[in-house]
Amino acid sequence: MITNFRILMGATALCASAGIAAAQDVTLTVATVNNGDMIRMQGLTSEFEAANPGIKIEWVVLEENVLREKVTTDIATNGGQYDVMTIGTYEVPIWGRQEWLKPLEMSAEYDVDDLLPTIREALSVDGTLYAAPFYGESAMVMYRTDLMEKAGLEMPDEPTWDFIREAAEKMHDPDNGVYGICLRGKAGWGENMALLTSMANSFGGKWFDMEWVPQFDQKPWQDAITYYVDIMTNFGPPGVSTNGFNENLALFQTGKCGMWYDATVAAGFVTNPNDSTVADKVGFAQAPTAEGGQKANWLWAWTLAIPASSENAEAAQTFIEWATGKGYTELVAEKEGWIAAPPGTRTSLYENPEYTKVAPFAEMTLEAINSANPGSPTVDDVPYVGAQYVAIPEFQGLATTVGQLFSAAVSGQSSAEDALAAAQATATREMSRAGYPK
Incomplete structure (x- = not known):
């Protein structure tokens, strides 16, 4: 399902969260699927607003098949309707090679190296990351x-x-x-x-x-x-x-x-x-x-990416870093417990005893993700x-x-x-x- 977020980002907020140069307020439109983890993110956007004064968020939720239809049409026609899209491991390498997505340049604090290698590889083209995983799965x-x-x-x-x-x-x-x-x-x-x-x-x-x-x-x-x-x-x-x-x-x-x-x-x-x-x-x-x-x-990740048509790439990346970073995982754990943390994206989550003690499925999930082989999917x-x-x-x-x-x-x-x-x-x-x- 699609969700559109309209995020008004003030200059002070952008500078504080991602070191972006002072600028006038920016409106971001973000499309996302309405699975449970994304619904939870919707409920936590006030936390993002509090950390970034002047930001307002508007959500529109659509069914998963409609999400795919809408974002595919927009990206293929260079429509510019969205600044951030929720897409998957299928679209990222195809659209990245077509230069339909803007490459991500994450801050050191984001810790790209903490992303699970199989997930990071699936979201990269020639070593360049084109989307950040919100959650991963097998x-x-x-x-x-x-x-x-x-x-x-x-x-x-x-x-x-x-x-x-x-x-x-x-x-x-x-x-x-x-x-x-x-x-x-x-x-x-x-x-x-x-x-x-x-x-x-x-x-x-x-x-x-x-x-x-x-x-x-x-x-x-x-x-x-x-x-x-x-x-x-x-x-x-x-x-x-x-x-x-x-x-x-x-x-x-x-x-x-x-x-x-x-x-x-x-x-x-x-x-x-x-x-x-x-x-x-x-x-x-x-x-x-x-x-x-x-x-x-199988191997899949729902990810956040920036279409090439967006004129607000820096602000869009600010949002992506917040939604897919370690701090967001800790925020979810604080609000709803570690069992609710978005899974399948970061090594540090599976090394965290607070998570593994409440998630009896953690080891099996990691094994399933690591053993998936999209490059050789059949006998x-x-x-x-x-x-x-x-x-x-x-x-x-x-x-x-x-x-x-x-x-x-x-x-x-x-x-x-x-x-x-x-x-x-x-x-x-x-x-x-x-x-x-x-």
Whole structure:
């Protein structure tokens, strides 16, 4: 979702927070996704205003798919609507190479070297940082320990998809409002296709071969989509085709999911007693695998970046340094406890005993992030980078269309076979139009 911040920054405030030369007040418009960590940031902007006199902030919140549409249109047309954009590891290297983003030159106090190496590398082009991570993530399985015990099962640290299905079947109790597993079904390249791309990788699949030929007609994708439709049809919640990250988070927090495979960032929300009714009954495991594939984890960061069209780059960087710096993490911890700290961006967080003692998921999250390999996301060689996406400009539109096909399959509007055939035809046509291989 998008959030627009209008930030009036006075000269005194800018000088104090980032050493910017005296200037007249500046209005910044910032777009951000409305996930829980960003909502928390919205609630803390008064702290930013207090530290920077003369600053006022106005928020506008939009859904995640709309965020991507809006900022992509603005950046591609040089629209200049935003001074700061919330974008991800998919966009940053592509837009950085196109010179659509302004490089970041962080202060020494910001401590760029403290950023996790995998995250920092994903946000850099030729060694230059083009976005600062607000939070980073991989993927893991979150599950109800009480329901797992009741089912007579023990979750392995590295489960297989076969085990996940067995556990989903035994934990499924719809008469009491509990569903065996919750997975993304909402169409979108960053919604259901993040899940399904990583799942296909774990079954040995890939989007394209080395000649950029689409692979949806191959067995790994057939196995992955057939498995997905089966497990969600039999053991998933109602309305799965409308459930994305936020919807599944709400389901899990209210005790309606036996298991949930999704982003590691959710761990802080499902174990926070202020947010979750099952906070003391949550266990964690690494992303699942299937025979012939590899672990279904991914690498992602929601980041703040400055579009080249912004005329307020210095002031924009002031805001970015505040929102993604160590001081902000400490502010969140002070206000809401260390468990609420934005995860997945800084080494110092995972070396902080105050955080690790309240975050039982910390070690597993760090392991998942560090083991993600976007440069080699499948068992076979591929011509692209990306564990849950393909880092080419055409992917955004193509994967959104393919996501709609698979969302229709899981809702029963089409069969898995028909969805795969349509995905293969669509991908073949669009890649040919785009001139691949190039």
